[in-house]
Amino acid sequence: MTIQFNDETFRDDYSFHNSDWAIKRFPFPFHEDSYMYAVNMEQHRGGPEGSVYEKRFDVDEHYISEMRDRAMVLADDPLRCQSLPHMTLAGWDLLELIMVSKSEDYPDLFELHRDGDTWRWINKPLGIDDTFTFLDETTLPYGPMEYITRQTQGDFCVLDQRDGNLWMDAGTVTTQADWSLDFDIGMNFFEWHAPVPLAHEKGIFERALKFLLNIQQGAPARRLNWTMTVNPLLDTSPENYHKWGVQKTTLTPENIGAKQHLRVELQTFFRLPRSNGLVFPIRCYLCSFQDLMTMPKWGRRLHRVVRDLPVELATYKGFIDNRPMMLDYLSQFDDGLPTSPGIFPDFDTEPALQK
Amino acid sequence: MSKFEFPPSIKSRPVYGTLEARPGKGHLMIADADGAEAIMDIATPDLMAQTHIIYIPRGTDFADKLRSLNPAQFYEGPTYAASVSRIRRVLQDAHMGLQVYLAGTEGLMGQAQNEAMMAGIPHTAIQTEHRGSTARRMQCVHCKGITEDVETDPFVCSHCGLNLFVRDHYSRRLAAYQGVCIDAEDPGNVPAPKGIYE
Numbered sequence: 001m002t003i004q005f006n007d008e009t010f011r012d013d014y015s016f017h018n019s020d021w022a023i024k025r026f027p028f029p030f031h032e033d034s035y036m037y038a039v040n041m042e043q044h045r046g047g048p049e050g051s052v053y054e055k056r057f058d059v060d061e062h063y064i065s066e067m068r069d070r071a072m073v074l075a076d077d078p079l080r081c082q083s084l085p086h087m088t089l090a091g092w093d094l095l096e097l098i099m100v101s102k103s104e105d106y107p108d109l110f111e112l113h114r115d116g117d118t119w120r121w122i123n124k125p126l127g128i129d130d131t132f133t134f135l136d137e138t139t140l141p142y143g144p145m146e147y148i149t150r151q152t153q154g155d156f157c158v159l160d161q162r163d164g165n166l167w168m169d170a171g172t173v174t175t176q177a178d179w180s181l182d183f184d185i186g187m188n189f190f191e192w193h194a195p196v197p198l199a200h201e202k203g204i205f206e207r208a209l210k211f212l213l214n215i216q217q218g219a220p221a222r223r224l225n226w227t228m229t230v231n232p233l234l235d236t237s238p239e240n241y242h243k244w245g246v247q248k249t250t251l252t253p254e255n256i257g258a259k260q261h262l263r264v265e266l267q268t269f270f271r272l273p274r275s276n277g278l279v280f281p282i283r284c285y286l287c288s289f290q291d292l293m294t295m296p297k298w299g300r301r302l303h304r305v306v307r308d309l310p311v312e313l314a315t316y317k318g319f320i321d322n323r324p325m326m327l328d329y330l331s332q333f334d335d336g337l338p339t340s341p342g343i344f345p346d347f348d349t350e351p352a353l354q355k
Numbered sequence: 356m357s358k359f360e361f362p363p364s365i366k367s368r369p370v371y372g373t374l375e376a377r378p379g380k381g382h383l384m385i386a387d388a389d390g391a392e393a394i395m396d397i398a399t400p401d402l403m404a405q406t407h408i409i410y411i412p413r414g415t416d417f418a419d420k421l422r423s424l425n426p427a428q429f430y431e432g433p434t435y436a437a438s439v440s441r442i443r444r445v446l447q448d449a450h451m452g453l454q455v456y457l458a459g460t461e462g463l464m465g466q467a468q469n470e471a472m473m474a475g476i477p478h479t480a481i482q483t484e485h486r487g488s489t490a491r492r493m494q495c496v497h498c499k500g501i502t503e504d505v506e507t508d509p510f511v512c513s514h515c516g517l518n519l520f521v522r523d524h525y526s527r528r529l530a531a532y533q534g535v536c537i538d539a540e541d542p543g544n545v546p547a548p549k550g551i552y553e
Contacts, residue, residue: 079499180496186528187367194367195524238496238535242517245539321540 002108005064005125011072016232018291022061026287027052028295028343029224029264033304035313037199039207044222044268048344052266053222056101057152058283059109064125066153066175066234073174073235074150079182080237081146083158083170090158090170091145092135093272094279098148123151145170154266154283157181159189161276166212168192175234175284177227177263178241178318197312212278217271224343225265225282228319228326232261232286251322256329257290260322262302289329295345296353299333306330359489362552364523369465371485379454382406383445384426385467387435389487390459391417397456398424407445409438411463435463442467446474458484462492462503465530478527489552494531495519501531507548509537518545 008015018026029035047053052060073080083091099121103112111122120131128151132139140147149156149172158170165188173181184192189209190200199205215221229236230248251259266283293299306314306326314320335354340346361371376382376397382405384394391410395417398406407428412418418431432438446453455471457464464483472478490504500514508521512534519534526533538545 180533182499183494183496183524183526183529183533187526191367194365195522200366238533240497242497242536242539245536246542248540 003059003061003063006061008062008065010065010069010232010234014231014233016062016065016286018287019061021050023287023291023294024345024347025051025060026292027224027264027266027285028292028298028301028345029226029262030301030305031341031343033301033339034308035305036310037202037204039204039211040223041208041211041221042223044220044270051344052283052285055105056220056268057098057105057154057281058266059102059106059125059153063153067126067151069234070150070172070174073237077239080174081149081172082181082185083143083145084186087145087158087160087170087275087277088137088143090160090272090275090277090279091143093274093277094156094158095144095148096134097270097272097279098152102152126151146172152281154281157280157282158272159278159280161213161278164213165189166209166278174237176237176282177225177229177265177284178236178238180238182239195316197316198310212269215269215271215278217273220268220270222266222268225267227263227317228322229261229263229286230259230322232288234284234286236263248318248322251325253325253328256325257293258288260289260326260329261286262289262292289326293333295347295350296333297339297345297347297350299330299353300335300337301339303327303330303334359485359552361485361489367525368523369461369483369525369527371464371483374456374458374482374484376402377454377482379452380405381450381453382456383409383449383453384456384458385409385438385442385463386457387411387459387463387487388413388415389417390457390463390484391415391421393458393484393486394421394456395424400425403427409442409445411435411438411459435466439466439470442470443474446470446476449474455481456484457481459486460488460490460504461485462490462530465492465525465527469527469530472527491521491551492531493519493521493534494526494529495534497536501529502534505534506550508551509545509548510534521551 010016052058099112102110109124113120117134119134122129155173155175156171157168159166160169168184168187171181193205264285268281270279314323374393374397386394403424403426406426408421408426409430410421411432422429457467468481471481490506493502493505495512498515502513509518512519517536518538520537522533524533
């Protein structure tokens with residue numbers, strides 16, 4: 001289908017909205033009626049037609065507006081995009097991966113023409129038509145990682161692999177769930193995950209690291225992660241927390257359906273061929289509670305997950321204070337009926353709400 | 356004096372050891388305040404004959420005792436900032452196999468370790484021993500300003516004035532812990548400060 005791009009904002013008046021198409025394909029992160037950390041990896045080899053899993057780098061109706069928001073964040077704070085000196089080659093690897101993937105997966109939107117080292121990149125939605133020399137930084141307006149991630153939805157962590165570990169040595173991070181690239185750059189896998197509760201004790205990070213160290217070229221992997229955000233704010237950074245944190249107190253029983261958003265990260269992992277680095281895109285999808293409730297299965301399940309989540313996780317994910325109000329709202333959409341397995345809404349087969 | 360036992364913490368928080376003399380052609384020892392005692396504990400005439408000591412007394416009177424160990428080179432700096440250009444020069448001239456020893460406060464060890472890392476020495480090859488003050492070097496995640504010697508949690512950012520919660524999350528590159536606004540969701544509701552390890 002041809003994507004109709006929204007003209008919308010992720011700040012101030014928050015005109016962000018999801019179309020019916022976007023709601024139906026929203027990556028609801030709960031495959032059952034409860035949640036606990038797991039190394040929930042699977043191969044990233046496409047998925048159901050129209051789903052966010054189908055393409056290597058999903059492009060949706062929010063593309064142009066998200067790129068506009070990223071440019072504003074980077075203008076305010078250039079430290080959201082950093083690359084340590086040894087990571088430039090990995091940046092070129094990433095540029096190639098995205099350009100090749102997008103031009104193959106969305107030939108109507110993106111074109112890549114390669115003649116030796118002379119490459120021409122056409123990005124129709126953003127109105128870009130640039131010719132440059134591959135591996136020559138002086139022929140691009142930004143470094144290769146910054147150039148391509150200003151044109152690709154989602155945050156990007158570019159990881160160096162050495163000493164049996166992964167190191168957060170480059171990235172573009174403007175739509176993060178409250179962590180700071182500027183603070184974490186240079187840390188290893190265990191260090192940047194240090195503040196996460198419970199998961200270290202469960203051995204989650206040891207197992208995840210073993211998996212990631214062995215990701216091979218051409219065999220990317222993926223998982224979903226999630227948190228909660230009041231208002232469709234992409235830039236929930238620690239840098240600006242003193243400005244956005246107070247928005248959590250603006251929820252009321254009347255506005256919670258529209259203001260409270262489930263924030264889902266589609267995390268993917270690709271081996272990079274020249275640098276042997278690993279790129280870790282973290283793509284953020286937002287959906288308001290009231291839009292989620294249009295899918296009866298999701299309404300039943302979200303209530304059960306939020307209700308039964310351990311206190312540590314509700315605290316870490318930042319919604320412990322608002323959980324009672326969330327449950328008052330969500331319980332209206334839970335009639336106690338069983339739910340079908342898996343994340344997809346199964347709108348045509350799940351029963352309508354029985355109350 | 357007895358050493359402070361840091362409580363168990365998260366995996367980004369540095370862990371300090373006890374200095375030991377290691378084989379090497381050259382030895383660089385950087386210390387502040389009570390860190391002098393960690394150097395004295397391992398000093399032998401043979402070791403000192405190959406050692407360059409850079410020491411910041413911070414009001415203590417250990418400098419003469421270190422000088423009397425007869426190190427090959429000795430520098431007493433008024434502050435870390437005043438010493439850092441000398442540290443960089445020594446690291447620039449260092450040969451393969453230089454042993455680096457750091458002792459004293461976390462702020463001193465963290466910053467000196469960062470200089471050694473930038474000179475190409477892996478952080479895992481650098482010895483550290485904590486002595487003296489347990490105050491922390493903190494970075495405000497909001498304004499990026501560094502406040503040295505923070506002893507209480509919460510504390511007021513010395514640059515932007517926000518009330519900051521003292522996290523255990525630590526960046527080697529910045530040689531600092533992270534401070535995050537504690538009353539963002541309830542402005543003005545700031546708990547009374549208490550000692551970080553109380």
